Amino acid sequence: MLDIRRISTRRWWHKKKSWFFFAIFLFLVFVRISKGSFYKDFYYLISKPFWPGQFQKEVIQKSIDQESLIKLNLLKKDNKRLREILSLRESSNNDEISAAVISRKTGSWWRQIILNKGSKDGVQIGSTVVGPGGLLGRVNNTSFFTSSVTLITSPESKLGVWVDRIQINGLLVGLGDDYPSLILYSKDADIKVGDFISSSPASTLLPPNIPIGIIQSIDEPFKSKKTAKISLLAKPHAIDWVQILKLNIQ
Amino acid sequence: MNKFFIKNSHIISFIFIPVIFLWHPNWLGFLGVQPYWPLFWLLPWSMIYGSINGFIIGLFLGLILDSLTLDSNFSQIPGLILCGIVFGRIKFHSDILVGHFRYGLICSFGSFLCGTLYFLQIFFKNFIDSNFLLVIPSLHNILAEVFLTGFFAPFFCSQLLRLFKFSRKKLQSQI
Numbered sequence: 167m168l169d170i171r172r173i174s175t176r177r178w179w180h181k182k183k184s185w186f187f188f189a190i191f192l193f194l195v196f197v198r199i200s201k202g203s204f205y206k207d208f209y210y211l212i213s214k215p216f217w218p219g220q221f222q223k224e225v226i227q228k229s230i231d232q233e234s235l236i237k238l239n240l241l242k243k244d245n246k247r248l249r250e251i252l253s254l255r256e257s258s259n260n261d262e263i264s265a266a267v268i269s270r271k272t273g274s275w276w277r278q279i280i281l282n283k284g285s286k287d288g289v290q291i292g293s294t295v296v297g298p299g300g301l302l303g304r305v306n307n308t309s310f311f312t313s314s315v316t317l318i319t320s321p322e323s324k325l326g327v328w329v330d331r332i333q334i335n336g337l338l339v340g341l342g343d344d345y346p347s348l349i350l351y352s353k354d355a356d357i358k359v360g361d362f363i364s365s366s367p368a369s370t371l372l373p374p375n376i377p378i379g380i381i382q383s384i385d386e387p388f389k390s391k392k393t394a395k396i397s398l399l400a401k402p403h404a405i406d407w408v409q410i411l412k413l414n415i416q
Numbered sequence: 417m418n419k420f421f422i423k424n425s426h427i428i429s430f431i432f433i434p435v436i437f438l439w440h441p442n443w444l445g446f447l448g449v450q451p452y453w454p455l456f457w458l459l460p461w462s463m464i465y466g467s468i469n470g471f472i473i474g475l476f477l478g479l480i481l482d483s484l485t486l487d488s489n490f491s492q493i494p495g496l497i498l499c500g501i502v503f504g505r506i507k508f509h510s511d512i513l514v515g516h517f518r519y520g521l522i523c524s525f526g527s528f529l530c531g532t533l534y535f536l537q538i539f540f541k542n543f544i545d546s547n548f549l550l551v552i553p554s555l556h557n558i559l560a561e562v563f564l565t566g567f568f569a570p571f572f573c574s575q576l577l578r579l580f581k582f583s584r585k586k587l588q589s590q591i
Contacts, residue, residue, distance in 0.1 A: 269438040269439065269440060270440055270442075271438075271440050271485075272448065273445060273447070273448025273449045273450065273557075273560075274448070274449045274450055274557055274560075274561065275485075275490075275531075275534055275538075275554075275557055276485045278485065280438065321538055321542070322489070341553055342538070342553040342554060342557065343552075343553035343556070344448075403442070403448070
């Protein structure tokens with residue numbers, strides 16, 4: 167007869183306590199792997215009622231706005247004084263006419279828009295037209311009720327512009343596509359992709375510092391000229407409302 | 417009222433050319449380019465009334481359309497005059513279906529002619545500045561315009577041709 171030895175059924179895995187500690191261990195491993203994200207999220211939830219209130223945020227924002235406004239006014243005054251000294255052209259925000267685009271030719275050969283404000287509303291030939299984003303073009307022709315604007319993408323358009331980063335003047339020439347060309351008459355001009363272009367402070371045609379676009383690509387220098395393609399900030403094919411800036415020729 | 421419209425259908429449709437030219441509906445465009453609308457009117461007119469009338473109406477159309485665009489240095493007149501003369505020499509085709517497709521081809525050719533003449537004006541004006549960057553957008557414009565004009569021509573030209581023929585018959589029967 168075989169002597170059957172009684173084997174104990176109580177092993178460690180039969181103990182609830184062991185499983186409890188194993189679960190804690192697994193949880194701690196999870197916390198370690200997740201780099202404490204669980205704790206951070208938990209802290210986020212429980213600390214939410216004690217965050218700095220909306221009121222405090224508003225107070226700070228108001229102070230920042232006031233500070234910016236004071237600084238802006240000081241800079242405006244300074245700018246006006248300097249421009250008077252240099253006898254440069256000036257723009258006034260009080261002389262803006264809002265107009266809707268009633269006809270748009272932004273593809274093909276002709277790059278122009280027609281606005282619903284004309285000589286009746288005081289629009290003059292040569293006025294600058296800006297839209298959301300920046301410069302769109304200049305008024306080339308007015309009728310009693312409408313005004314036609316030559317876009318800066320038109321081959322007829324040639325404007326003086328300013329490359330802010332390297333403080334240099336250039337010429338913006340429309341090519342008949344959506345990307346006008348910036349011509350710098352210096353082979354060594356250190357322009358880079360992403361440089362910001364605005365209207366030239368020395369321009370006699372446009373008010374100063376109107377945003378125009380960003381350099382998208384730079385071509386190889388050719389005959390002491392450097393050219394670059396500009397991506398415009400204001401998109402004439404999408405804009406429905408524009409502002410016509412009346413200019414005071416000094 | 418109806419008689420008035422039938423009698424003056426070509427004048428009324430002529431008035432609408434600059435309107436459509438200005439309207440420039442984007443949803444009809446291809447790569448931002450529109451079909452060359454005046455050719456849709458000029459082709460049936462010239463086919464019915466001949467080369468000399470085509471020449472005159474091409475000149476008129478060019479004058480109107482030039483006044484709507486701001487490019488004072490370039491003109492659409494040479495292209496439209498040439499198209500008016502060429503279209504006036506084209507005879508009607510007996511097969512309606514072939515005739516339809518023919519309108520597409522003829523208008524494509526006309527659009528190519530007008531586009532090329534316009535491009536040459538821009539090119540020669542900017543030749544001194546050595547601004548050859550204009551060439552690529554111009555080629556894009558010509559090709560897109562040729563495609564679109566050819567695509568839409570059978571729809572517009574056949575309808576206008578029928579209208580002009582009908583009004584002419586009416587006028588002749590009254591005389």
